[in-house]
Amino acid sequence: MSRAGGTAAVERAAEETETGTEAGPPAARPLRVRNLTKRFGGLTAVDGASFDVEEGSLTGLIGPNGAGKSTTFDCITGVRRPDGGSVHLYGEEITGLPPYAVAERGLVRTFQIARELKEMTVIENVMLAPKDQRGERLWRSVLPGPRRAVIEQERELRERAWETLEFFEIDHLAEEYAGNLSGGQRKLLELARALLTDPHVLLLDEPLAGVNPVLEEKLLGRIHDLRAEGYTFLLVEHDMDVIMNNCERVIVMHQGRVIADDAPAAIMEDERVIDAYLGANV
Amino acid sequence: MADTYSRGKRVFVERPLELVLLTVGVALVADLLSKLANGTVTVLTLSIFLKDGIVIGLVIGLAGVGLSMTYSILNFANFAHGEYLTAGAFAGWVATYLVAGAGTVSAGDLFLLGVSGGADAGTVGASVFSTPLAVLVGFAVAVAFGVALALALDRLVYRPMRGQGAISLLIASIGVALALRYLLAFVFGTSRTGITGGTLPTYTVPVIDLIFNAHELALVAAALAMMGGVHLLLRRTKLGKAMRAMADNPDLARVTGIPTERVVRATWIIGGGLTGAAGYLVVLETGTISFDYGWTLLLLIFAAVILGGIGSIYGAMLGGLTIGIASTLSLIWIPSDFTHAAAFAVMILILLTRPSGLFSGVTTA
Amino acid sequence: MGVSADRLSARLPGGDGALILAVFLALYAGFGLLGVLLGLDANGLASTLQRITFFAAVYALLALALNLQWGYAGLFNIGVAGFMAVGVYTMAMLTAPTDPGTGGLPGLGLPLPVGIVGGMLAAALVGALAALPALRLKADYLAIVTLALSEIIRIVYNSTSLRTFSIAGVDLGTGGSQGLALPTNPINALFYSDARSPASPPTALGEAAFGLFGAAGVQHTTVVDWTYTLVLVVFVWLFYRLLSRVGNSPFGRVLKAIREDELVARSLGKDTGRFKIKTFMLGCALMGLGGILWQGSQSYVSPNNFLPILTFYIFIALIIGGSGSNTGSVIGGALFVGLLFEGPTFVRRLVAQQIPLGDAPDTFVAAVEPLASLDVTPLLAYALGNLASLRFVLAGVVLVYFVQTRPKGLLGHRKEIAASVDLSERPNRPARADGGERR
Numbered sequence A: 001m002s003r004a005g006g007t008a009a010v011e012r013a014a015e016e017t018e019t020g021t022e023a024g025p026p027a028a029r030p031l032r033v034r035n036l037t038k039r040f041g042g043l044t045a046v047d048g049a050s051f052d053v054e055e056g057s058l059t060g061l062i063g064p065n066g067a068g069k070s071t072t073f074d075c076i077t078g079v080r081r082p083d084g085g086s087v088h089l090y091g092e093e094i095t096g097l098p099p100y101a102v103a104e105r106g107l108v109r110t111f112q113i114a115r116e117l118k119e120m121t122v123i124e125n126v127m128l129a130p131k132d133q134r135g136e137r138l139w140r141s142v143l144p145g146p147r148r149a150v151i152e153q154e155r156e157l158r159e160r161a162w163e164t165l166e167f168f169e170i171d172h173l174a175e176e177y178a179g180n181l182s183g184g185q186r187k188l189l190e191l192a193r194a195l196l197t198d199p200h201v202l203l204l205d206e207p208l209a210g211v212n213p214v215l216e217e218k219l220l221g222r223i224h225d226l227r228a229e230g231y232t233f234l235l236v237e238h239d240m241d242v243i244m245n246n247c248e249r250v251i252v253m254h255q256g257r258v259i260a261d262d263a264p265a266a267i268m269e270d271e272r273v274i275d276a277y278l279g280a281n282v
Numbered sequence B: 001m002a003d004t005y006s007r008g009k010r011v012f013v014e015r016p017l018e019l020v021l022l023t024v025g026v027a028l029v030a031d032l033l034s035k036l037a038n039g040t041v042t043v044l045t046l047s048i049f050l051k052d053g054i055v056i057g058l059v060i061g062l063a064g065v066g067l068s069m070t071y072s073i074l075n076f077a078n079f080a081h082g083e084y085l086t087a088g089a090f091a092g093w094v095a096t097y098l099v100a101g102a103g104t105v106s107a108g109d110l111f112l113l114g115v116s117g118g119a120d121a122g123t124v125g126a127s128v129f130s131t132p133l134a135v136l137v138g139f140a141v142a143v144a145f146g147v148a149l150a151l152a153l154d155r156l157v158y159r160p161m162r163g164q165g166a167i168s169l170l171i172a173s174i175g176v177a178l179a180l181r182y183l184l185a186f187v188f189g190t191s192r193t194g195i196t197g198g199t200l201p202t203y204t205v206p207v208i209d210l211i212f213n214a215h216e217l218a219l220v221a222a223a224l225a226m227m228g229g230v231h232l233l234l235r236r237t238k239l240g241k242a243m244r245a246m247a248d249n250p251d252l253a254r255v256t257g258i259p260t261e262r263v264v265r266a267t268w269i270i271g272g273g274l275t276g277a278a279g280y281l282v283v284l285e286t287g288t289i290s291f292d293y294g295w296t297l298l299l300l301i302f303a304a305v306i307l308g309g310i311g312s313i314y315g316a317m318l319g320g321l322t323i324g325i326a327s328t329l330s331l332i333w334i335p336s337d338f339t340h341a342a343a344f345a346v347m348i349l350i351l352l353t354r355p356s357g358l359f360s361g362v363t364t365a
Numbered sequence C: 001m002g003v004s005a006d007r008l009s010a011r012l013p014g015g016d017g018a019l020i021l022a023v024f025l026a027l028y029a030g031f032g033l034l035g036v037l038l039g040l041d042a043n044g045l046a047s048t049l050q051r052i053t054f055f056a057a058v059y060a061l062l063a064l065a066l067n068l069q070w071g072y073a074g075l076f077n078i079g080v081a082g083f084m085a086v087g088v089y090t091m092a093m094l095t096a097p098t099d100p101g102t103g104g105l106p107g108l109g110l111p112l113p114v115g116i117v118g119g120m121l122a123a124a125l126v127g128a129l130a131a132l133p134a135l136r137l138k139a140d141y142l143a144i145v146t147l148a149l150s151e152i153i154r155i156v157y158n159s160t161s162l163r164t165f166s167i168a169g170v171d172l173g174t175g176g177s178q179g180l181a182l183p184t185n186p187i188n189a190l191f192y193s194d195a196r197s198p199a200s201p202p203t204a205l206g207e208a209a210f211g212l213f214g215a216a217g218v219q220h221t222t223v224v225d226w227t228y229t230l231v232l233v234v235f236v237w238l239f240y241r242l243l244s245r246v247g248n249s250p251f252g253r254v255l256k257a258i259r260e261d262e263l264v265a266r267s268l269g270k271d272t273g274r275f276k277i278k279t280f281m282l283g284c285a286l287m288g289l290g291g292i293l294w295q296g297s298q299s300y301v302s303p304n305n306f307l308p309i310l311t312f313y314i315f316i317a318l319i320i321g322g323s324g325s326n327t328g329s330v331i332g333g334a335l336f337v338g339l340l341f342e343g344p345t346f347v348r349r350l351v352a353q354q355i356p357l358g359d360a361p362d363t364f365v366a367a368v369e370p371l372a373s374l375d376v377t378p379l380l381a382y383a384l385g386n387l388a389s390l391r392f393v394l395a396g397v398v399l400v401y402f403v404q405t406r407p408k409g410l411l412g413h414r415k416e417i418a419a420s421v422d423l424s425e426r427p428n429r430p431a432r433a434d435g436g437e438r439r
C-alpha cells in the first residue's frame, strides 16, 4: 500500500498537468506546485517538481543534500525565477512574482543559512516584519499629525515583538546586534521574524539546525499550535525522527525530482527513497 | 506565430533601453551614409575621426585592461586608476627629459618637465624621431614606475583591506586618487604644458590624403605590441591561466588552490605596467601633460571596461576602441563639448541594459 | 575613542545635541585662539568664526542628505555635486529676470520661493530618473553611474551651446562656463533698503544691528554674513529633525534592512524598490536645497562649483562622523571643515607670521635642493605656499585611514535604533533589572 500510495500521489500530480485539470476551478489549496524547473547552466537543480500542500498541514520536504529543496523554496518565493512550471497560492498564480509580492500574499519563508540583519538589534529585526506598517509611508513617519498614529501602532507592534521574543526565549538578547547571536539563536530570530508577518503558509528551510533539543521540542510544539490555528507549514529537515514524528505527509526530492509523496510510515519503506538516500551515502 | 509575437512583445517590454539603443544605432549609421553621399561629411573627415578614435581608443583600451583585471580579480572598482596613468606618465617623461636634455638644460629643470621650472619643450625637443633612445628609456621607466606604484599601493592600502567589501575598497581608492593627484600637483605644479618638441615626419595615406604622424604610429605600434604580449601571457603561461580563472570566478579559484596572493600580485604588475605605458603614450600623442589628465580619462576608461564586460581583457581592448571611435565620430552630430557626456551616457545605458558588457558573449578572458 | 565619545554623549545632559554643541565650541575655541595669535581684530575674529560656521553648516547639510541615502539605505551615490548643481541652476533659471540687462541671462522671472522649491523638485526628478533603473544595480555600478551622471550634468551646464537657448518661445540660459547670476540674497533686504546695494542706506533693523555690533568693531558685511549663516544653522536643525524622524521610523527600519540584506526585506514583504526610489529622491532634493543654500551666499554660480571633488569632500565629512548617524553627519561636517579645510590655512598663516621663512621657492626642485645642505626652510616655505595641494593630499590620506581603521567614524559604533518609540521599553512588565539603561 505504501508504495502504491506514494506513486499514486506523484502520478496524480503529474497527470493533472498533462491533462490540464487546472481548467476546472483549482481546489484552493494553500500551495500547488506544478512542473517546477530551475536550471543553473547545465545543472537542472529542480526538474519538473510537482506537489501540493494541504490546508493546515505540516508537510515535510526531504531529500539528500543537493536534491533541490532550497532551490524549490527559492522558486516558490520568487527569490529565483523558475525556468518552467507554475506555483499557485490559494488558487492564485504566483509564479515569478517578486518575493515581496509573494510575502504580501501570505507566503513567507526562512532561509537555510539564517539571514539576520547584522547591524540591527534583535528587536529591530523583528519589528521590521509586520506587514502594512503605517510608518512605512515616508510622509506619515514625518508629519506631526499622522505620526501620532504611527507611534501608536509602533507601541502595539513593540508589544507583539516582545511577546514573540519571549516565546522564542531570546528576549534577553533583544537589544543585542543580531550579528552577535549564535547560529541557533539566529534561526530562532528568523522564525520569529517570519511569524510576525502574519503569514498563512510558512516554508521553513531547516529551522531546527543548531537549536538545542529542549527548544527544538518547544518549537515543534509551537508549530503544532500554529497549525491548529490554521497555519500551513512546509518543512525542510534532515532529522528523520523530527519528520516522521511530526509531519502527516512527506515529500521526497532527489536530483530535482519528486520521487515520493506519502505518509511518513509509507515513505520509510519506499524503495526509491531508500535507494536515493543510500545512493547519496546518507 | 503568436509565440513570436509574444516574445517580441516581451523583448519590447523588458528591454526597452536595448531596443532604443539599437534603433538609435541604426539611425545613426543610416544618417552617416546619407551625409557621406551628399557630401556634408567627406571621406577625409571621416577617416580623420576614425584615426583619432583608434589612437585614443587604443590607449584607453590599454589602460582599461589593467582596470578590468583589478576590477574582476580584486573585485573592486579602482578609482585611483587614472592617477596610475598620470604618475606613470610623469615618471616616464622625467626620464625622457633627463636623457634627451642632458647637457643643454639643468637637471632640476628637466625633472620638472617645464610644468614648472625653466625647461621648455622646444629646447629639449623630445620626440620618437629626434630622441628615440630617450623615448624608449622613458617608456620603460613609465612601465616600471606603473608596476612599482601599483605594488606599493597594494601593500600600503589595499592588502590590509583584503576581504573587506567592494565599497570600502572603492572609497579607499578615492582617497588614494586624491592623495596621488595632488602629490603630483605639489611636486610638478598645476599648469598644463607642452612636452614633445621638434618636427615630426609624417606619412600620407594615398587616395584619401589622411596624414599620420610618427607619434601616432609609435603609439599604435606600442599599444598593439603590449596587447599582444598580454594575450600571449594569458594564453600561454600557467599564471595567465590562473588569472583568467580568477577573473571568471574568484571563489572557485580559491577552492581549487590557485595561489591567490601570487595572482593578485601578477594582476597589479600587469595592470600597473600597462597603465603606466598608456599614460606615457597619451602624452606622446597629445604632446601635453598635466597633473589631472588621468582623472579626466578615468570615466572613459571605466566606460571601455564596462562596455567590454568587467573581467574581459579583450573586451576592455574592444571597449576602448569603441569608446575612442564613438567619441570622435560623435562630433559629426553633436558639439565637441558634449562628446564626453555622450560617452558617459552610453556607458550608463550599457550598465543598465547589459551590465555584463557588450562583448562579453564573444570573448572571455 | 569611539566608545568614549558615545559614553560622553550619554553622560552629557542633552545627549547628541550637547555633543554637537561641544564640538562647535571646541572649534570656536581653537580658531579663536588661532585668531588671537594671528592678532586678528574683533571683526576678523567674528568673520573667521562666521566662515567656519558657514562651511560647517553646508557640509553638515550635505552630509545629512548623503547619510539618508548611503548611511541608512546603503545607496552609494557619488554624484552629489551633480544633484546640487541641478538644484542651484534650476533655482537660478526659474528666478532670473525675463528681460535681463545687457550681458545678463534670461530666465522665467519667478519668485525666489518658487525657484527654491523648483530646484529641489528638479534635483529629485533627476534623482528619480537615475534611480529608477540604476537602483537595481550593484553598489559599485551605482557609484559609476552616479559619478558619470554628475559629470554629464556639469558638462551640460558648461556647454557653450546652452549658454542661451529657448524652449517653446521662452528664452533661458545656463551661461556656459561663465556661469549664471544668482538672485539677490533675501537676507540683504533685512539690512539694506536696496537689497542689491550694500551702499544703500540701512533699514531700521540694519541701523540697530550695525550700531550694536559696530560698537564692538564688527563690520556691516560680517553682520549680514553671520545672519545668513544663522539661517543655515536653522536649516541644519531642520534637516536633522526631518532625517531623524525618517530614520527613526518603520520607514527607516526598512531602509536599514535594505542596507543590511535587501533580500530579507523583500522576503518579508517590503517592496524595496519603492523605498529606495523615495529615499533617493528625498536625498537628492535635500542635496539640491543644500546646494541652493550654499551658493545662495554668492552672487553667481558656475559649473566649476560642482566638480566631483566636492562629492568626495562630503563623503569624507560623512565618513569622519560615521555614516549611519545623523549626529555623526553634523559632527563630521564640522570637523572636516575645521580640521581639514580651514585649519591648515590658519596654521599656515600662523607659521608664516611666527617663523621667518623668507620667500618661498618657485619650484619643488628649488625647494628640495637646499636639503643637501640640511636647510629645510625652503621646503617648508614651498609646502606652505602650496598648501592647497597638500590639503587635498591630507584629505585623501584621512579618507584611506578612516576606511582602513575607523570605518564607523570617530563616534564609533552607535546604536541609533530605527523605531518611532523606545523599543527597550518592555510592555506589561515592571522594568527589567537590567533594563533601565536606555533613556
Ligand SMILES: Nc1ncnc2c1ncn2[C@@H]1O[C@H](COP(=O)(O)OP(=O)(O)OP(=O)(O)O)[C@@H](O)[C@H]1O
Pocket: A040, A043, A044, A045, A063, A064, A065, A066, A067, A068, A069, A070, A071, A072, A112
Ligand atoms: N546559485 C547556484 N548556482 C549553481 N548551482 C546551484 C546554485 N544553487 C544551488 N545550486 C545547485 O543546485 C542543486 C540543488 O541545490 P539546493 O541547495 O536546492 O539543494 P538542497 O536540497 O537544498 O540541499 P541541502 O540539503 O544541502 O540544503 C545543487 O546541486 C547545488 O549545487
Ligand SMILES: [Mg+2]
Pocket: A069, A070, A071, A112, A205
Ligand atoms: Mg538546502
